[in-house]
Structure formats: structure tokens, C-alpha cells
Amino acid sequence: MSSKSLDLETQLIERIIKQRNDRIAKAEENANKIIKSAEEEVERIKKESEAQILSLVGSDLRAVRDRIVGSAELEGRKMMMLSRQELLSQVFDESKKRLAEVAEGKDKVIDYKEVLVKLILETASGIGGEEFIISANKRDLAYLKKNLKSIQKQVSDVVGSGEIKFDAEPIDVMGGIVMRNSDGSKTFHNTLEGRLVNVRGRLQADVGKILEVI
Amino acid sequence: MGERLQRLLDGAEKEAEVKVADAEKSAEEMVAKAKTDSERRRSMAQRGYGIDELLKEAEEDAKKEAKKLIKDFTKKAETVKEVSEDKMEEAVALVLGEVIPS
Numbered sequence: 001m002s003s004k005s006l007d008l009e010t011q012l013i014e015r016i017i018k019q020r021n022d023r024i025a026k027a028e029e030n031a032n033k034i035i036k037s038a039e040e041e042v043e044r045i046k047k048e049s050e051a052q053i054l055s056l057v058g059s060d061l062r063a064v065r066d067r068i069v070g071s072a073e074l075e076g077r078k079m080m081m082l083s084r085q086e087l088l089s090q091v092f093d094e095s096k097k098r099l100a101e102v103a104e105g106k107d108k109v110i111d112y113k114e115v116l117v118k119l120i121l122e123t124a125s126g127i128g129g130e131e132f133i134i135s136a137n138k139r140d141l142a143y144l145k146k147n148l149k150s151i152q153k154q155v156s157d158v159v160g161s162g163e164i165k166f167d168a169e170p171i172d173v174m175g176g177i178v179m180r181n182s183d184g185s186k187t188f189h190n191t192l193e194g195r196l197v198n199v200r201g202r203l204q205a206d207v208g209k210i211l212e213v214i
Numbered sequence: 215m216g217e218r219l220q221r222l223l224d225g226a227e228k229e230a231e232v233k234v235a236d237a238e239k240s241a242e243e244m245v246a247k248a249k250t251d252s253e254r255r256r257s258m259a260q261r262g263y264g265i266d267e268l269l270k271e272a273e274e275d276a277k278k279e280a281k282k283l284i285k286d287f288t289k290k291a292e293t294v295k296e297v298s299e300d301k302m303e304e305a306v307a308l309v310l311g312e313v314i315p316s
Contacts, residue, residue, distance in 0.1 A: 035237050038242075046248060053255060061272040065276040068276035072283040072284050080290060094306050199312040203308065
């Protein structure tokens with residue numbers, strides 16, 4: 001065989017092998033496309049199925065979420081409420097402490113003796129009548145007894161007449177008074193503690209606004 | 215020589231056909247299985263079965279959401295307590311002003 005015919009034969013073999021390889025490669029490419037397309041179809045079927053299942057059990061899933069998240073929300077709101085209450089308590093505890101200082105005459109601005117008389121006048125006006133029996137703590141009773149005439153006059157000026165008597169036993173209060181009429185049909189608690197409790201009930205929202213927690 | 219080369223090409227053609235046929239068969243099986251599985255799961259879900267995994271997943275998601283909520287609320291609850299002395303003083307003054315008769 002000549003060198004030329006040998007070259008031709010080699011070229012032919014190479015061409016055939018290339019054709020074979022190309023054919024196999026093309027088939028593999030097609031096969032991969034088919035598998036890929038099937039995988040996409042499987043994915044689509046799964047998604048569609050999941051969506052259908054979700055719509056079928058959606059209420060169950062929502063119930064699970066509502067139970068857990070709802071409980072957390074409740075807990076969170078309780079935490080917030082407790083924080084606000086704690087803060088409000090701080091304000092009222094501090095107020096109570098200051099009131100005690102006022103009642104003990106330690107406040108430089110507020111004259112507790114004047115406050116006490118005002119409380120008596122306010123209470124006597126509320127009760128009405130001619131005779132008033134006052135209960136107070138030991139310190140205030142001593143002061144009131146000592147200044148009975150002056151106080152009695154001031155009461156008379158406000159309610160027209162007014163005889164004041166005192167309970168023998170002092171009561172355990174920070175300050176202020178409890179007053180009743182002679183037959184005991186009307187009793188007015190006007191202690192500092194009582195007023196603070198009333199104010200707390202009335203002013204929680206206002207205090208909350210000042211503290212910017214509402 | 216020519217005959218051997220032709221056989222080579224014929225073999226390649228056959229091999230290619232088999233590859234594609236195998237792929238088509240696999241694809242059909244994959245899709246059929248997916249359809250069967252989906253139908254089975256959907257049917258089970260309709261009867262309330264086989265949704266444990268979904269419920270568990272929903273529970274896990276909800277727990278994560280709840281944890282974040284609590285974290286946010288805790289932070290807010292702490293912030294609420296950070297009040298300036300001036301504000302506190304203003305609030306106390308308001309209370310005293312109401313308790314003490316003017």
C-alpha cells in the first residue's frame with residue numbers, strides 16, 4: 001500500500017470515529033435534556049401538590065401558628081403591661097414617700113399644718129351638720145387638740161357651725177383624717193393614703209402620658 | 215475495512231438509540247412516580263393523614279416567629295422603663311398636686 005493510500009485510509013477511520021463520537025454525544029445530550037425536562041416536570045408536580053395540600057390543611061397550619069405566635073404575643077403584651085405598671089408604681093411609691101415627708105413636716109415648701117386644716121374643712125363641707133368627730137394619727141391629733149379653737153372657728157366659717165370632737169384612739173395613717181358626723185351616719189375618709197389611692201385610679205393615664213408609656 | 219467501519223457506525227447508532235430510550239423510560243418513571251406520590255399525599259391530606267411534617271414545619275416556623283416577638287417585646291419592655299428623672303419628677307409633682315388640697 002502506498003503512503004498516499006495509507007493516509008486516505010487513516011483519514012477515513014478518523015472521520016468515522018468522529019461521526020461515531022458525535023452521534024453518541026448527541027444522544028447523550030438528548031438524554032440529558034429528557035431527564036432535565038422530567039426533573040422540572042417532577043418539581044412542578046410536587047409544587048402543585050404541596051399547594052393543594054396546603055390549601056387542604058391550611059386551617060390546621062394557621063391554627064398551629066396562631067396558637068404559638070398568639071401565645072408569644074400575649075406574653076409580650078403582658079411584659080409591656082408589667083413594665084408600665086412597674087414604672088407607674090415607681091411614681092406612686094415616690095409620691096407616697098414625699099407625702100410622708102410632707103406629713104412629717106420635712107418638706108420645705110408645703111406646710112402640712114395648712115394641709116391638715118384644708119382636709120378638715122373639705123371633709124366638714126362634704127359631710128355637713130353641726131358636730132364632727134375626727135380620727136387622726138397620734139401626731140396630728142396632738143396638733144389638732146392643741147389648736148382646736150382656731151380650727152373650730154375655721155370650720156364654723158365654712159359650714160356655718162361646727163363642734164369638733166376627737167376619737168380617743170389614734171389611727172395608723174400617714175396623715176390626713178377620718179371624719180364622721182355625730183350619729184355616725186356619714187363617714188368621710190380623707191387620709192393622705194386614701195387620697196393617693198383615689199388619685200392613682202384617676203391619674204394613671206395622665207401619668208402614663210407624662211412618662212410616654214401610653 | 216469499509217464493512218468494519220460501517221459496523222462501528224451502526225453500533226454507535228444503536229448505542230445512541232438505547233441512551234435516548236433509557237432516558238425516556240427514566241423520565242416517564244420519574245414523572246409517573248411524582249404523580250403517584252402527589253396523588254397519595256393529597257389523598258392522605260384530604261383525610262387528615264400524612265400532614266405531620268407540614269405541621270411540624272409550621273410549628274418550627276411559628277416558634278422562630280414567637281422567639282423573635284418575645285425578643286422584640288423584651289427590648290421594648292426594657293426601653294419603657296428608661297424614663298428620665300425630669301419626667302419622673304413631673305409625674306410625681308402631678309400626683310402630689312392632686313393629693314394635697316390646694
